[in-house]
Amino acid sequence: MEMNQKEIRIGFYVCHCGSNIAAMVDCPDVAKYVGTLPNVVLSRDYKYMCSDPGQELIAKDIAEHKLNRIVVASCSPLLHEHTFRGAVEAGGVNPFFFHMVNIREHDSWVHTDRKEATEKAKGLSQAAIARVAKHKKLEQKKVPIHPDVLVVGGGIAGIHAAMTLANAGKKVYLVEREPSIGGHMAKFDKTFPTLDCAACILTPKMSAVGSHPNITLLSYSEVTKMSGYVGNYDVTVKRKPRYINEDLCTGCQDCISHCVFKEPKFADEFNENLSKRRPVYIPFPQATPQVVLIDPEVCLNFKRSVLTDKCKKTCVEACGEKKAIDFTQKETLLDIKVGTIIVSTGFQTFDAKRIPQYGYGKYPGVYTALEIERLVNTSGPTGGHVVLRDGKTEPKSIGIIHCVGSRDKKTNRWCSRVCCMYSMKLAHLLKEHTGAEVYNFYIDMRTPGKGYEEFYDKLLEEGNHFIRGRVGEVTDWAFTKEEEGKLVIRVEDTLAGYVRRIPVDMVVLATGIEPHSDSNDVRRLFNMSCGSEGFFLERHPKLAPVNTFNDGIYIAGCCQGPRDIPDTVAQAGAAAAECMALIDKGHIEQEPNTAFVLADECCGCKSCLPLCPYTAITFDEALGKASINEALCKGCGTCVAACPSGSIVQNLFDDEEIFSEIKGVLAYE
Amino acid sequence: MSKEWKPRIVAFFCNWCTYTAADLAGVSRLKYASNTRVIRLMCSGRVDPQFILDALSKGADAVLIGGCHPFDCHYAEGNYKCLRRFEMLKRMLKDMGVEEDRIRLEWISAAEGAKVKTVINEMVTKVTELGPLGMPQKFEEWDKEMEQLTHHVQAADAAQGAPCCAHAQPQKKEVAHV
Numbered sequence: 001m002e003m004n005q006k007e008i009r010i011g012f013y014v015c016h017c018g019s020n021i022a023a024m025v026d027c028p029d030v031a032k033y034v035g036t037l038p039n040v041v042l043s044r045d046y047k048y049m050c051s052d053p054g055q056e057l058i059a060k061d062i063a064e065h066k067l068n069r070i071v072v073a074s075c076s077p078l079l080h081e082h083t084f085r086g087a088v089e090a091g092g093v094n095p096f097f098f099h100m101v102n103i104r105e106h107d108s109w110v111h112t113d114r115k116e117a118t119e120k121a122k123g124l125s126q127a128a129i130a131r132v133a134k135h136k137k138l139e140q141k142k143v144p145i146h147p148d149v150l151v152v153g154g155g156i157a158g159i160h161a162a163m164t165l166a167n168a169g170k171k172v173y174l175v176e177r178e179p180s181i182g183g184h185m186a187k188f189d190k191t192f193p194t195l196d197c198a199a200c201i202l203t204p205k206m207s208a209v210g211s212h213p214n215i216t217l218l219s220y221s222e223v224t225k226m227s228g229y230v231g232n233y234d235v236t237v238k239r240k241p242r243y244i245n246e247d248l249c250t251g252c253q254d255c256i257s258h259c260v261f262k263e264p265k266f267a268d269e270f271n272e273n274l275s276k277r278r279p280v281y282i283p284f285p286q287a288t289p290q291v292v293l294i295d296p297e298v299c300l301n302f303k304r305s306v307l308t309d310k311c312k313k314t315c316v317e318a319c320g321e322k323k324a325i326d327f328t329q330k331e332t333l334l335d336i337k338v339g340t341i342i343v344s345t346g347f348q349t350f351d352a353k354r355i356p357q358y359g360y361g362k363y364p365g366v367y368t369a370l371e372i373e374r375l376v377n378t379s380g381p382t383g384g385h386v387v388l389r390d391g392k393t394e395p396k397s398i399g400i401i402h403c404v405g406s407r408d409k410k411t412n413r414w415c416s417r418v419c420c421m422y423s424m425k426l427a428h429l430l431k432e433h434t435g436a437e438v439y440n441f442y443i444d445m446r447t448p449g450k451g452y453e454e455f456y457d458k459l460l461e462e463g464n465h466f467i468r469g470r471v472g473e474v475t476d477w478a479f480t481k482e483e484e485g486k487l488v489i490r491v492e493d494t495l496a497g498y499v500r501r502i503p504v505d506m507v508v509l510a511t512g513i514e515p516h517s518d519s520n521d522v523r524r525l526f527n528m529s530c531g532s533e534g535f536f537l538e539r540h541p542k543l544a545p546v547n548t549f550n551d552g553i554y555i556a557g558c559c560q561g562p563r564d565i566p567d568t569v570a571q572a573g574a575a576a577a578e579c580m581a582l583i584d585k586g587h588i589e590q591e592p593n594t595a596f597v598l599a600d601e602c603c604g605c606k607s608c609l610p611l612c613p614y615t616a617i618t619f620d621e622a623l624g625k626a627s628i629n630e631a632l633c634k635g636c637g638t639c640v641a642a643c644p645s646g647s648i649v650q651n652l653f654d655d656e657e658i659f660s661e662i663k664g665v666l667a668y669e
Numbered sequence: 670m671s672k673e674w675k676p677r678i679v680a681f682f683c684n685w686c687t688y689t690a691a692d693l694a695g696v697s698r699l700k701y702a703s704n705t706r707v708i709r710l711m712c713s714g715r716v717d718p719q720f721i722l723d724a725l726s727k728g729a730d731a732v733l734i735g736g737c738h739p740f741d742c743h744y745a746e747g748n749y750k751c752l753r754r755f756e757m758l759k760r761m762l763k764d765m766g767v768e769e770d771r772i773r774l775e776w777i778s779a780a781e782g783a784k785v786k787t788v789i790n791e792m793v794t795k796v797t798e799l800g801p802l803g804m805p806q807k808f809e810e811w812d813k814e815m816e817q818l819t820h821h822v823q824a825a826d827a828a829q830g831a832p833c834c835a836h837a838q839p840q841k842k843e844v845a846h847v
Contacts, residue, residue, distance in 0.1 A: 076692045076695070077709070078684075078688070078689065078692060102692075102707070104695060105691065105692040105694070105695025105696060106691055106692070106695060106707055107703075109695040109696070109698055110694055110695050110698070110699060110700055110701055110703075110786075111700065111701075111703045112700050113703065116703040117703060119703070120703050120706070123706055124706060124707075127706065127708070524740060524741065527743060529685075529686070529689070529778065529779035529780060530778075530780055531780050532780045532781070537779060537780060549685055549689065549743075549779065550743075593711060611714075611750060613744055613745040613746050613747075634744060635711055636711055636712035636714050636715065636743075636744035636747045637710065637711055637712055637714060637715030637747075638712060638714030638715065638744065638747045638750045640715060640717070641714060641715050641716060641717040641718075641750070641754070642750070642754075650711075650715065653710060653711060653715060655717070655719075658708065658710070658717075658720060659720075659723060661708050662679060662708065662720060662723050662724050662727060662729075663723075663727055665679060665706035665708065666677065666679065666706075666724065666727045666728045666729055
């Protein structure tokens with residue numbers, strides 16, 4: 001039922017948002033003022049406009065008062081524009097005959113003077129009333145969605161998301177920059193609080209990813225380019241050379257044992273450099289894909305010019321008929337097309353050297369928590385035998401320092417969420433392995449999670465020591481005989497109220513979680529936003545925690561913020577579900593804010609052509625007119641602003657609408 | 670102006686970065702001056718210099734434009750187009766006698782809620798120092814002046830007995846700001 005378009009009948013609603021708006025803005029006064037403005041037929045204030053009764057009120061009023069334009073003054077349009085457009089549509093009016101005024105985020109929450117805030121609300125509302133009168137009937141455009149999904153990052157988040165999607169029958173590309181998927185979780189020994197063996201729960205999932213018919217695993221690869229829009233993304237993946245043909249390698253690892261380096265000589269990254277590997281290696285026994293790789297930095301074959309013929313290519317010989325080794329392999333680029341993307345690029349641990357007073361890198365007895373994870377692991381550098389760096393001494397006393405690089409204004413301000421729990425897990429494991437006295441130095445114990453507090457209780461019962469206080473320093477400067485040859489942890493015990501010196505053999509630094517150092521590049525690549533800490537920004541902290549501001553791109557895991565494995569997996573599942581919701585719908589409704597050319601008025605100056613970043617504008621030489629391909633236009637409006645003859649119009653943001661809005665905001669004295 | 674004068678600032682914020690940053694400022698409950706009126710556009714590239722001129726002519730004392738940082742534009746390069754136009758307009762306004770501090774372009778990312786607060790507060794302080802721009806009043810004065818001039822010319826023509834040439838005088842009064 002379209003109303004008579006000649007007469008503009010506006011309904012205005014100002015929302016109290018409980019007391020969120022009403023406490024700072026005099027809502028009835030705003031409604032009263034707006035009621036006096038031209039074209040306004042009805043003006044109300046209401047407690048919660050977004051609630052069901054609020055939305056029904058709009059639909060009811062449309063019918064009763066023959067309204068054909070609606071303005072709601074409430075929260076940010078980024079939050080509820082969609083909601084109210086739905087309510088307007090439900091009332092039988094085109095959803096684009098609607099405008100929203102932000103008097104919460106931009107007004108009541110940021111101002112302290114009730115009078116001023118009310119005036120601002122009136123001014124903004126007046127602008128919306130002026131603008132909405134110029135609105136035009138628009139239709140949402142439907143665009144088909146490509147059913148394939150790209151998952152970036154093969155940690156537990158990426159693995160879980162990829163598996164969920166693949167099991168639902170979606171084709172998934174899983175891109176991982178390391179030679180194997182698994183991420184940080186693959187390095188862990190056990191997981192808290194259940195003390196499940198991390199490898200036992202992760203590796204079956206990893207091999208399932210490797211063999212799943214719906215998953216294309218692109219390991220040792222990085223996304224270098226992304227373009228397109230929701231439903232239709234073009235992605236370029238750089239495949240780094242492994243110098244091994246992935247299709248031919250069977251994972252027998254004969255090449256490794258036949259390498260001319262009889263002893264492993266080079267730092268093993270997977271074991272946190274606590275052990276050595278050869279130039280040809282597999283990162284860890286359960287690596288997925290089960291394909292070796294060659295490190296060209298150290299492989300003698302790549303240094304032929306310098307060290308002539310030391311390499312006998314024994315690996316090639318060992319590989320024999322399989323012929324999987326290919327020293328000529330080059331970096332290749334792979335172009336793929338997907339409809340949705342999940343970014344699960346994870347985190348890096350805080351660099352303990354940034355806090356020099358804890359002596360990491362200076363005293364060999366100081367370890368990071370990740371090093372201990374490898375050390376207690378049976379497939380780790382010492383086969384699970386906890387010894388100091390000399391390779392034989394078992395520590396008799398161990399100090400675990402919590403919050404290293406967390407909750408600290410000098411480094412990272414945030415709580416990394418997992419350190420308390422993993423510190424206790426390591427305390428338990430270290431005690432189990434060595435029988436040592438274990439001291440935990442904490443600021444606050446944070447154990448919010450299922451079974452977490454119980455785990456803490458268990459640790460207390462086991463006889464672990466918990467000392468509350470931020471450690472001042474770790475030093476080898478002994479005061480007494482007992483302290484000689486030990487590392488002394490100096491800490492103010494804030495419960496006992498004095499400074500203590502605790503001599504230990506081994507210090508473990510519970511380093512926190514921080515964004516990858518190149519997270520900014522990843523963010524740019526996928527056109528996302530970062531919070532001030534550098535973690536990727538979710539669309540809404542509560543209601544859209546895996547969505548980004550870029551439709552069709554989702555985030556999961558620690559790239560969004562510190563979290564533990566259960567939360568990461570839950571988030572990965574949520575991201576996968578979001579992708580499926582889009583894919584299964586089959587199409588996307590696009591905001592109709594595209595631009596078009598009024599052919600009669602186009603003077604053919606071609607000013608607009610080079611401005612469009614999407615090459616959506618073409619020029620018809622015969623007619624001498626420009627025209628815009630609506631499917632390519634993304635609605636930025638740059639060409640509109642530049643058109644000297646004013647012949648380009650942007651839907652939802654046309655000149656007339658914006659000029660009315662400018663006039664409106666300035667009309668209120 | 671009967672009421673105590675307070676600067677009025679019209680702001681054009683891009684949907685993806687600066688508008689979101691202003692939302693973040695709200696969610697973070699940062700407090701800043703209430704003088705700005707934000708108009709949301711999809712991209713700072715949509716900011717037509719005419720919008721700025723129009724806002725100033727209709728009584729704004731200053732105009733603020735907020736867009737994404739270089740390299741971060743949601744539409745790849747709209748912010749650069751905005752920057753180009755802004756620099757040209759700034760020169761033009763300077764020639765017209767509008768102080769430089771009255772128009773400002775800022776790159777504010779979605780994470781920089783605090784920057785919204787600082788920029789707006791800074792701008793309000795500066796514009797308060799500069800005082801009202803008063804373009805609508807100036808236009809009125811200019812219109813009056815033009816009218817008087819027309820009268821003078823007509824009177825002089827009549828005195829000389831010269832024939833009143835139709836296109837020597839304005840057919841209808843043109844006003845710059847409509």
